[in-house]
Amino acid sequence: xxxxxxxxxxxxxxxxxxxxxxxxxxxxxxxxxxxxxxxxxxxxxxxxxxxxxxxxxxxxxxxxxxxxxxxxxxxxxxxxxxxxxxxxxxxxxxxxxxxxxxxxxxxxxxxxxxxxxxxxxxxxxxxxxxxxxxxxxxxxxxxxxxxxxxxxxxxxxxxxxxxxxxxxxxxxxxxxxxxxxxxxxxxxxxxxxxxxxxxxxxxxxxxxxxxxxxxxxxxxxxxxxxxxxxxxxxxxxxxxxxxxxxxxxxxxxxxxxxxxxxxxxxxxxxxxxxxxxxxxxxxxxxxxxxxxxxxxxxxxxxxxxxxxxxxxxxxxxxxxxxxxxxxxxxxxxxxxxxxxxxxxxxxxxxxxxxxxxxxxxxxxxxxx
Numbered sequence: 001x002x003x004x005x006x007x008x009x010x011x012x013x014x015x016x017x018x019x020x021x022x023x024x025x026x027x028x029x030x031x032x033x034x035x036x037x038x039x040x041x042x043x044x045x046x047x048x049x050x051x052x053x054x055x056x057x058x059x060x061x062x063x064x065x066x067x068x069x070x071x072x073x074x075x076x077x078x079x080x081x082x083x084x085x086x087x088x089x090x091x092x093x094x095x096x097x098x099x100x101x102x103x104x105x106x107x108x109x110x111x112x113x114x115x116x117x118x119x120x121x122x123x124x125x126x127x128x129x130x131x132x133x134x135x136x137x138x139x140x141x142x143x144x145x146x147x148x149x150x151x152x153x154x155x156x157x158x159x160x161x162x163x164x165x166x167x168x169x170x171x172x173x174x175x176x177x178x179x180x181x182x183x184x185x186x187x188x189x190x191x192x193x194x195x196x197x198x199x200x201x202x203x204x205x206x207x208x209x210x211x212x213x214x215x216x217x218x219x220x221x222x223x224x225x226x227x228x229x230x231x232x233x234x235x236x237x238x239x240x241x242x243x244x245x246x247x248x249x250x251x252x253x254x255x256x257x258x259x260x261x262x263x264x265x266x267x268x269x270x271x272x273x274x275x276x277x278x279x280x281x282x283x284x285x286x287x288x289x290x291x292x293x294x295x296x297x298x299x300x301x302x303x304x305x306x307x308x309x310x311x312x313x314x315x316x317x318x319x320x321x322x323x324x325x326x327x328x329x330x331x332x333x334x335x336x337x338x339x340x341x342x343x344x345x346x347x348x349x350x351x352x353x354x355x356x357x358x359x360x361x362x363x364x365x366x367x368x
Contacts, residue, residue, distance in 0.1 A: 052228015089128020184318025
């Protein structure tokens with residue numbers, strides 16, 4: 001298995017890394033650029049935003065190659081558990097989202113249109129047989145029928161897709177958070193005996209992100225765009241469902257929720273914030289500059305500091321789940337308590353030193 005994991009990672013990494021410069025050239029040619037025209041835009045210069053195409057290409061090339069080779073070697077049976085149908089549904093849903101968001105990156109489309117495309121993609125996935133059907137809700141067993149699980153699955157896919165898209169506000173933020181989440185889920189799937197299919201898919205996605213991140217980390221040379229961020233959220237949501245399939249251990253089922261807690265929290269908070277301020281459900285699709293990363297910038301953190309802090313939080317959440325699965329809840333809780341104590345002890349001094357550093361930089365600039 002580990003040899004196949006290495007292959008999936010390497011091919012997707014190389015494909016994404018080598019094709020990203022081509023996406024920059026393509027974006028300039030067709031006008032897929034992000035111009036800083038309002039306070040929501042953090043970038044000060046015009047940036048290309050089709051980097052997601054490189055991630056998609058790396059992922060697709062790796063998955064197709066490896067599944068073909070593994071099928072020839074009979075390491076995997078695509079007819080087992082209807083994986084062939086499920087993969088087709090996964091692919092068709094991705095096409096719907098990617099085509100819609102590609103048009104958005106080039107010409108722009110209303111948020112409602114993108115939401116409809118996400119719902120259609122999620123429905124295609126559900127129709128193919130990828131379904132959250134392992135959640136047992138106390139006292140609701142009688143109403144939790146197949147229709148309930150289908151609605152739950154569509155909601156999960158649309159929710160996570162938007163969560164990753166909404167957190168894509170700083171150089172390398174959505175890319176890095178998704179990468180950390182992929183690594184966490186890869187370890188979780190390996191420890192919990194999840195289907196090999198989910199392990200291969202999550203590894204290919206991680207490799208593609210590693211290949212793209214050097215071009216996207218601050219200072220970014222290109223953006224991943226709506227095409228990329230929506231694709232990342234879509235993939236994470238669907239692969240996590242495949243990973244928990246036939247698993248009835250509670251922690252494995254809730255693991256993706258904990259790992260993705262940061263973008264989930266930011267999305268939920270944004271929904272309530274927009275409804276309250278707009279006094280209407282229509283306000284949900286109205287963008288604002290009050291996401292978690294915006295607040296960190298307003299608090300005085302730089303782009304790079306904000307991104308690294310959010311990376312750290314995501315990594316800690318992933319490690320917490322891994323420890324829980326491997327060593328039990330009490331060890332995981334003790335780890336969380338230790339991390340919290342260390343942060344509380346060092347936070348004030350860290351913040352103080354950060355401000356002093358900024359002050360020193362300003363003094364140096366004045367001297368020059």
